Amino acid sequence: MRKFFRRNTAGYVFLTPWLIGFFFLALGPILVSLYLSFTRYDMVSAPVWDGLGNYQYMFEYDRRFWKALEVTFTFVAFSVPLRLAAALGVAMLLDKGLRTIGLYRAIFYLPSLLGASIAIALLWREMFGLNGVINQVLSMVGITGKGWITDPDTSIYTIVVLAMWQFGSPMLIFLAGLRGIPRDLYEAAEIDGTSRFRQFRRITLPMLAPVIFFNLVLQTIEAFKTFTSAFIISNGTGAPADSLLFYTVYLFNEAFKFFRMGYASALAWVLLLIIAAFTALAFATSKYWVHYENERD
Amino acid sequence: MKLTRRTLLGTMGAAAAASALPFKAMAASQSIRHFWWGNPTRDERTFKVIEMFQASHPDIAVQGETIGWGDYWTKMATQTAGGNMADVIQMAHTYIHEYVQRGGVVPLNDYIGNGIDLSHYDAGANDIGTMGGDLYGINIGATCPSIPYNKRVFEEAGVEFDPLAWTTDDFAAACEKITSSTGGAVTGSEDLSLYMETFEIFCRQSGADFYTADGKLTMPVEEVAAWWQMWKDLRDAGVVEGKDQTVQLDKGMADLGLIRGTTATTFRWANQTGALQGLMQDPLGVAIVPQRAGMQSGHFVLPSMFLCLSRDAGDVPAALAYIDNWVNDEETLKVLGIDRGIPPSQKGRDILAPQLNETDAMVVKYFGDTQSQILSTPNIGPKGSGEVRDSFMRTGTEVVLGNMSPQDAADQFIHDAEGILIRASR
Numbered sequence: 001m002r003k004f005f006r007r008n009t010a011g012y013v014f015l016t017p018w019l020i021g022f023f024f025l026a027l028g029p030i031l032v033s034l035y036l037s038f039t040r041y042d043m044v045s046a047p048v049w050d051g052l053g054n055y056q057y058m059f060e061y062d063r064r065f066w067k068a069l070e071v072t073f074t075f076v077a078f079s080v081p082l083r084l085a086a087a088l089g090v091a092m093l094l095d096k097g098l099r100t101i102g103l104y105r106a107i108f109y110l111p112s113l114l115g116a117s118i119a120i121a122l123l124w125r126e127m128f129g130l131n132g133v134i135n136q137v138l139s140m141v142g143i144t145g146k147g148w149i150t151d152p153d154t155s156i157y158t159i160v161v162l163a164m165w166q167f168g169s170p171m172l173i174f175l176a177g178l179r180g181i182p183r184d185l186y187e188a189a190e191i192d193g194t195s196r197f198r199q200f201r202r203i204t205l206p207m208l209a210p211v212i213f214f215n216l217v218l219q220t221i222e223a224f225k226t227f228t229s230a231f232i233i234s235n236g237t238g239a240p241a242d243s244l245l246f247y248t249v250y251l252f253n254e255a256f257k258f259f260r261m262g263y264a265s266a267l268a269w270v271l272l273l274i275i276a277a278f279t280a281l282a283f284a285t286s287k288y289w290v291h292y293e294n295e296r297d
Numbered sequence: 298m299k300l301t302r303r304t305l306l307g308t309m310g311a312a313a314a315a316s317a318l319p320f321k322a323m324a325a326s327q328s329i330r331h332f333w334w335g336n337p338t339r340d341e342r343t344f345k346v347i348e349m350f351q352a353s354h355p356d357i358a359v360q361g362e363t364i365g366w367g368d369y370w371t372k373m374a375t376q377t378a379g380g381n382m383a384d385v386i387q388m389a390h391t392y393i394h395e396y397v398q399r400g401g402v403v404p405l406n407d408y409i410g411n412g413i414d415l416s417h418y419d420a421g422a423n424d425i426g427t428m429g430g431d432l433y434g435i436n437i438g439a440t441c442p443s444i445p446y447n448k449r450v451f452e453e454a455g456v457e458f459d460p461l462a463w464t465t466d467d468f469a470a471a472c473e474k475i476t477s478s479t480g481g482a483v484t485g486s487e488d489l490s491l492y493m494e495t496f497e498i499f500c501r502q503s504g505a506d507f508y509t510a511d512g513k514l515t516m517p518v519e520e521v522a523a524w525w526q527m528w529k530d531l532r533d534a535g536v537v538e539g540k541d542q543t544v545q546l547d548k549g550m551a552d553l554g555l556i557r558g559t560t561a562t563t564f565r566w567a568n569q570t571g572a573l574q575g576l577m578q579d580p581l582g583v584a585i586v587p588q589r590a591g592m593q594s595g596h597f598v599l600p601s602m603f604l605c606l607s608r609d610a611g612d613v614p615a616a617l618a619y620i621d622n623w624v625n626d627e628e629t630l631k632v633l634g635i636d637r638g639i640p641p642s643q644k645g646r647d648i649l650a651p652q653l654n655e656t657d658a659m660v661v662k663y664f665g666d667t668q669s670q671i672l673s674t675p676n677i678g679p680k681g682s683g684e685v686r687d688s689f690m691r692t693g694t695e696v697v698l699g700n701m702s703p704q705d706a707a708d709q710f711i712h713d714a715e716g717i718l719i720r721a722s723r
Contacts (some may be wrong), residue, residue: 040723042399043377043378044377044399044400044401044608045400057720061716094595100403130541130542146541147541150540150541150542150544150545151541152544152698235367235545235547236367236371236548237546237547237687238370238547239544239545239690239691239694240544240545240694240698241544241691241694241698241700242691250341255378256371256374256375256378257370257371257374258374258683258684259374259378259399261378
């Protein structure tokens with residue numbers, strides 16, 4: 001134990017700011033929200049103990065809860081692979097030892113800094129609106145556009161595209177990972193006359209597996225928590241027809257529009273369990289596809 | 298100088314005295330916040346009133362905060378939760394029950410005649426803002442439902458109708474005429490199927506009400522179905538705005554088809570006519586919500602909004618002075634005009650009479666001309682009725698998108714609404 005701490009001292013020192021924030025700012029509210037999830041609490045009067053009432057209502061009666069899950073799962077299923085693919089694709093393009101690499105890295109990272117902002121969400125709403133840029137471009141090539149955001153069949157994909165565009169942080173991590181792959185592996189493959197695609201499949205992907213795994217877990221968690229873009233684009237309502245009712249948007253509305261903080265806390269804990277389950281699943285399957293170099297086979 | 302205990306204390310005392318001076322001046326300068334939902338015209342008027350109030354009350358700093366209707370209630374709820382509501386808040390009849398029941402606004406009984414002078418108010422003007430014998434919301438303007446229409450478009454299409462007595466059939470015919478004569482460039486009307494406010498008038502024409510006085514849901518499912526069917530027919534005929542516009546809920550004024558010139562009518566409370574006119578070139582007219590043949594009128598008058606004192610009001614006397622100024626000061630009433638409704642006192646109306654512009658005069662005339670058609674004021678919805686309104690728009694959207702029949706959607710909506718009210722009453 002002591003040895004463990006001595007070995008990891010530096011790590012904990014670097015973690016200190018986060019640890020302080022966690023213990024003094026986050027831990028209390030987290031525990032209180034667990035308590036509140038078993039109560040009815042309108043934020044004005046005192047919470048009333050309700051046992052499992054919130055959870056029972058959620059699973060037995062609340063159609064919008066299931067709808068929110070459907071929307072969120074759809075989003076995660078599309079946005080995470082697309083974002084990772086975009087990140088890896090751009091990272092591989094940038095991994096060519098260009099002299100201006102720093103500039104390109106910054107340019108491609110930019111959307112991630114902007115993407116979560118309200119301004120971009122507003123811009124997105126205009127772009128995909130009935131008279132937006134997307135439709136104007138489409139009309140130039142003779143395609144009649146439609147209200148991409150106001151059609152419940154397509155609205156969620158506008159947000160998937162927005163999410164995909166924000167591939168900056170996984171891209172940087174992929175870049176670092178690509179740099180770590182020994183060049184001699186590729187040289188050996190070249191000599192053997194292996195095709196580029198085969199090199200990608202047989203060298204890049206396996207060597208990158210730990211990084212892919214890391215990105216997958218992180219991005220999945222991020223995707224489940226998506227809020228701003230959906231909230232802004234749907235005017236906070238999840239409209240049209242609840243097609244943008246992301247789990248977090250629903251949670252926000254329950255808490256801050258309808259004053260059901262107890263129920264919203266229960267929703268938050270269920271989301272935590274869902275994310276934990278997915279993370280656990282990723283870890284459980286990782287031993288079949290993630291190989292660490294310093295691991296003994 | 299050698300620092301002794303005495304000089305030290307003396308210095309500290311002097312410093313304390315010096316710092317107390319500006320501190321005292323600061324304590325005397327009170328500060329309050331006023332929060333309202335607005336539109337460009339209303340915001341301009343309100344900030345002018347705040348400016349004037351500050352000129353006459355230099356010791357009270359007033360901070361005005363404004364936002365559109367759609368975001369107003371979210372922000373208000375967040376502030377309520379955070380315990381930092383504005384001192385003076387604007388309230389709507391759809392939400393006043395919720396805030397009274399949750400203790401977000403406080404009774405004003407003790408301040409009437411003792412801080413706030415309402416002696417000139419019309420009899421009964423504050424009935425709707427009174428709950429359980431306590432006055433919570435001061436009526437700051439009466440309004441009534443109206444159909445603002447683009448006069449130029451109506452005339453060019455050759456629509457002839459009586460704005461004070463037209464039927465739903467006349468309305469459909471007008472929509473058809475406008476759409477066909479403009480080749481579809483302008484549709485007859487915005488699709489109002491998701492406007493629960495307009496549906497309330499339709500519903501009351503049949504003799505039914507949304508709620509009983511004690512907050513029970515009495516909205517007949519057949520009326521909901523009939524309403525959505527009527528709009529479905531208009532949509533199918535292609536004479537109202539398309540679904541892409543319709544499913545955007547609670548749009549800002551500038552996004553309305555009436556303002557953008559793509560539709561000829563919409564629904565608004567009559568007091569908003571001036572603000573609409575301010576955003577468009579073509580002259581506006583106001584018509585009553587169309588009647589259904591053989592049925593009674595569904596028209597009514599109600600306070601368009603209230604001023605309330607919030608639970609979090611820190612400086613009650615300053616807030617009272619502000620409210621009192623709002624309802625009594627002549628210059629203030631002049632600046633406010635009828636943007637928030639017709640003043641609920643003869644004094645207020647007399648002050649405004651000489652200065653009304655053309656649009657305002659038209660609205661006042663409309664208000665007077667429809668007096669004979671007024672049915673009783675509808676009962677205010679119970680806690681949860683705001684959420685019922687959301688559910689109405691949500692389920693109605695399914696009809697607009699063609700995913701549900703009007704009848705099925707109506708069945709589902711009523712079922713959901715009952716569930717919402719049961720849950721809200723717990």
